[in-house]
Amino acid sequence: xxxxxxxxxxxxxxxxxxxxxxxxxxxxxxEESIQLWERGEKLAALCEEWLQGARVxxxxxxxxxxxxDPAGDSPx
Numbered sequence: 001x002x003x004x005x006x007x008x009x010x011x012x013x014x015x016x017x018x019x020x021x022x023x024x025x026x027x028x029x030x031e032e033s034i035q036l037w038e039r040g041e042k043l044a045a046l047c048e049e050w051l052q053g054a055r056v057x058x059x060x061x062x063x064x065x066x067x068x069d070p071a072g073d074s075p076x
Contacts, residue, residue, distance in 0.1 A: 006046070007046070008050075009047060009050035009051070012043045012046045012047050012050070013043075013047055015039075015043055016040055016043040016044060016047065019036050019039055019040040019043065020040065022036055023036055023037065023040070
């Protein structure tokens with residue numbers, strides 16, 4: 001997922017915050033508002049992809065831990 005053109009989760013979240021701020025501030029033309037809204041939708045989807053990927057990695061790590069310590073004796 002991370003390449004030169006794809007922003008990190010933090011970058012996408014920061015840009016999304018700025019998009020929301022600009023939309024809430026108003027004073028934009030309809031065309032500008034639509035363009036910002038569309039960019040915000042793309043950024044929100046990208047953030048969701050990053051979060052879903054993190055959930056998958058976390059679930060895999062937890063499953064691996066359960067597999068290596070089936071009794072659950074290990075604190076981590």
